[in-house]
Amino acid sequence: MANSQQQAANWLSFLLTQDVPFNELLRSHVAIGKISELCNCGCHGFGFEVPAQATVRPLQEGAGVFYELAFASNHPEEITMLLFTDERGYLSWIDVTYGACNIDPMPDGIAPANKIGVWPGTRHDLPRVDAAD
Template sequence: MSNTLARASKWIHFLASRAEFPAGERLLAAFHAGKVTWLCDCGCNSFDIEIPEGAVAPLAQPGARGGSIFELEFQTTEEQRTLEFIVFVGTNGHLTGIEVDYCANSYPVPDEPILVEPPYHVRASAALAI
């Protein structure tokens, strides 16, 4: 399935609802305040977003280096494949994008991957604001 704003919204809501992500409400607020500026068309479901300065509280401590602040990875029921999420912020601490990959971006993300719980990898940066 092609990457769309609806898919981006689906993944944001999924991440925000996960107990492993400690700033779900901030993530949702950032997504709703921002504008998606790029939807990858390679088969992954990654996207970039711009958040207006001052519109919402940042996801990470401003002044931090920026980059990846959260990772969540699952195995799926399809032949031991994986689905990976990485949340990125800019140096101002605001959300800049989400990477959604299937098998380390070796295959397109299926329409409805069946995840095996619990996730096998979770990493939250100390810079993540909660």
């Protein structure tokens, strides 16, 4: 299945339905940012740009892998989502891959099922946002 702006938007919407400890903070990034470039390797990865003048809190300090989620799928392999941040700590890239090691291009008709894992499993240093924030 080819990557597209619509497919990236679908994956982003799906991500926002997940129970993660930083959901409200992630929503604040998505509310002010936009999907940018699309990966064309066969995965469904995409860039995400949070404006330079953003006033929301960063997801973490600095650039790198921030969080990973894995889901069973309606195909033999799992779907993995890796969230990356830029040097400011803002969401900058989401890899959406087929199989634990991006073994093949995303198959046609693939759909996520139940969550089967996250990394890090527990992170006490993740920023929490409550209704008062």
